[in-house]
Amino acid sequence: MSRHEVSRWERQRRVPGVFWLGWLAVVLDVPAEVLTEAAARTRRTGPPAAAGPGRRGLTATRPAGRTGGGRAGGTTRGGGAWEVAKR
Numbered sequence: 597m598s599r600h601e602v603s604r605w606e607r608q609r610r611v612p613g614v615f616w617l618g619w620l621a622v623v624l625d626v627p628a629e630v631l632t633e634a635a636a637r638t639r640r641t642g643p644p645a646a647a648g649p650g651r652r653g654l655t656a657t658r659p660a661g662r663t664g665g666g667r668a669g670g671t672t673r674g675g676g677a678w679e680v681a682k683r
Contacts, residue, residue: 611639612631
């Protein structure tokens with residue numbers, strides 16, 4: 597389990613599976629049925645739409661090697677922070 601995966605749960609980009617729901621129920625001291633029902637509801641309604649300034653949809657991509665607007669050169673050999681974050 598990584599912080600990245602937990603972040604996806606918190607941002608409602610993914611829903612924990614049965615295995616993790618069981619462990620979350622233990623750690624949070626909540627009945628497993630409550631979490632299972634909430635996960636099922638979320639799966640039925642789907643993920644929330646991206647909104648707000650600077651938010652992109654899940655399919656948005658950036659050209660490889662770009663570091664962002666306004667920088668001279670604009671490319672990096674090893675990939676900028678954006679490229680590292682995508683890996």
